[in-house]
Amino acid sequence: MSEYKHGAFASIEKTQDYIAPAGVGTLPVYIGRAPVHQLEDASASIGVPLLINSYNDALAKLGYSEKWHSYELSEAVYAHFKTSLGAIGPIVVINVLNPAEHKATTQKVQEITFAKGRCELQSADVILNTVEIEGKVRGTDFTAEYTPDGSRIILKDLKGTLAAEQLKYWETNPTDVMEDDITQALNTALPLVYQMFNKIPTLLCAPNWSHLQTVAGAMLSAAHKINGHWYAYCNLDMPSDASVNTIETAVAKKEECAVGAGASLYWPMARKGDRVFHLSTLATMLMQYTDYSNDNLPYESPSNKPIDIAGLCLQDGTAIQYDQLQANVLNAAGIGTAICWGGKWVLWGSQTSLYKHGTDIDPKDRFDCSVRMLYYIANRFQSKYGNEVDKPMKRSRVETICNDFQAELDGLCDVGAVLLGNIRFEETSNPVSDMVSGNFVFDLETTTTPPAKSITVKIQYTAKGVSVLFGGDE
Template sequence: MKMSDYRHGAYADQQASRDYTSPSAAGTVPVYIGRAPVHQLADYSGTQNVPIRITSWLDAMCKIGYSENWNNYDLCEAVYAHFRNSVNSVGPIIVINAMNPDNHKNEEQKTATVSFTRKTAVIRNPDVILKTITIANKVFGTDYSAEYSDDGLSVILTDLTGSMESAEVSYYEADPSAVTETDVVAAINAGVPLVYYHLSIVPTILCSPGWSTRANVLAALTGMLDRINGHWYAWLNADLDASPGQTSESVSAKISAAIAAKKALESITGAGAILWPMAQKSGRLFHASTLNTVTMQWVDSQNGNIPDETPSNKQIDIDGMCFSDGTAVQFDQTAANLLNAAGIDTMTYWEGEWRMWGPHTMKYVYGTEMDARDVFDVNVRMMRYIENNFQRQYGADVDKPMTRGRKDAILNDFQAWMDGLIQDGALLTGTILFEESENPQSDLVEGNFVFSTEFTNPIPGKSLTNQVRWSASGLSSLFGGVADA
């Protein structure tokens, strides 16, 4: 550090808080789809319907902007939840923005008269398209500059020449309300398949806070989970509508309504979770799907980037649960378990902490017959982890001569990898075979070779019960005798 003045003694200099930066070797990388305030950028070309990797808060501000108005710019909720929470900041994340300020804007040009104080003026409008700002007879970059405040709610103008006391500023406004379900579905269909090709990252979790409550968007998300690019398998965190409903309704009635809404869903998958209601922290409202995604990524990172542990019962950074309008809602673990039994994940308060609560897939309904694989989130996520890993690990072997040695090498190598997972506790058992019954000659002559893998992962200890009984036998100890066992 260069000293600006002579020092002799002990000193302390205040520095800006260090921004959380994502590790370079993150295995679980969630993909969020929604609206970002890209109108804050001087150049927002190429920011619609493409995957953008975000590694920190500052990185987000540079690449997609940031606004505290999460109702209009829902991707900012994900940025804050990952990089500004006080429990488990974690990244990186990928965002796919559905908004294009060239199309989603108000057609009428707006004007505002501003006054400069110490060469600075403020436009208190969160929707100003930065690159459309003009001041008559002034040149941007020479006479003035413009940038958004850190909260994204105001534009700060700087007089670079010191000659302006006031000015009439013209600009256009972005209109995030013009973004429709169709736009978001288009972003899903166009952007998710580009994640691997643009970033060399396999998309492992999809989340669209504020949009996944809508049937068309949920259908697009669930339809994207299997064989992305013909190969990759992903997980979905989605929300049920958390509107407050009638104020006269009891909490139990609202829970019953949520369960009924889940039963009515047309797009149900074993490769995803459905969550309800929302949560709040210091006035900010979070979708439960976002919180579950953050927690999944953090838990995976603590386990060597292996998705062998559920996010359920892990601490989250909230003050309480709420509905979409911010109205607080409280219910205990007994009520939360009613939601879990219906395949709805939620949140609960336990021992001084708020926690995610629910280890099931959205396909789960207690007491019904179903594929045992789809009972717990970790079952499905581990299966997809193994499927994705095999494809990435042996994609380079495609079109090489399939000799007995190569076949054995694949068997031995993949078995050794699974043995490592068993040793680490991520699997209980795991075997890979090359079976004659699965490889008829008609397939082999076409160059199609099938390996068969079977595994068992540890199951979450969903309930731990101690059967306790009282006994009168100990009363004999009052008379010096030995109590019966």
């Protein structure tokens, strides 16, 4: 029987975690540093892919810190699970920070005083499992844990016996992580994503690192045929320091950047409050969100879609302002950015990093969504027919593959994901010498759906309407 109530009531409920919606197909992979020193045991969170489904999941596997310039994977976690746009995931993260190796050269010693059974230590870099108080046992005499924002440690007296004490601890040194650590993770950990989770990695992002030419080049290389099969699209950043602080310097700097059809390049950075985002992170999140809204088909560009920011800035937070016409100068050079349009901030630019206005480019390489749809079709064919390998290639199996995948292509045409899609088994592509060796080729042609990069109306004045003044026909 329900409780009888008469009056105004309130109850404090348990925090509801941000949970990503079910059925998301696009899988971003982030490479960088995470504050795993906040964990009691970080050994399972170093150098391997970690599947993150929610914010609380990230806390348990990675920790969290607002110090994004040192722990950029926390930026990715926030972008996917904490912005006002809503949670979107899952994501895979590969952390390269090892607290046992990337740490200060000397142990720190600090005098602390407990008041009312607790004490705070202001530091975001303390390696949690190294915290000790002379003559005391952690977990028996006292506890130590990070605050939710990762900015400080709270120490609690469990027995009421602590007062003025000597605290010892080690701090991590995230600057010890080098670009070689990132490129190595791309070569060794990225191929494990499919093996561990049976999921195809489709987006690559390395915020705070991809502005380095060696890292960007390694990402473009690693994203091509992961495990010998899968294609992933890269979101890259340009430098946003004092040397690249205007549109003109950004356009000039692009000539030195590693670029390719399989990547978008972004400048500058974005801000909201005290937080500074890499646009590559926001673009990756937005691609996943847009794909999810389109039944997991990547045929729509994230350009002109809302992002949760308040402005643009350089790496140090210095504000930058420009309008759409000025932003188009960046787009013409193959650089994506963001603008304020229609009362909201949106990502702006659908061209790949290979694009440059006025130069010849293969039509398939022009737009981010076109390249990603080609990747989708390639990945889909391989994953769908991998089980057919080593089966007898009878005439009926050839027809089954053609008919089956043609139905998929027809479905893509029906929703506008492509304008045309045909698959055939041609004699010219399958010489007898290849077939007797067990090698068979199917030819597929498709026309990806281009985005409406510009929409123009031609307005012409006419004097015909003057006749209405005389009561004539309108």
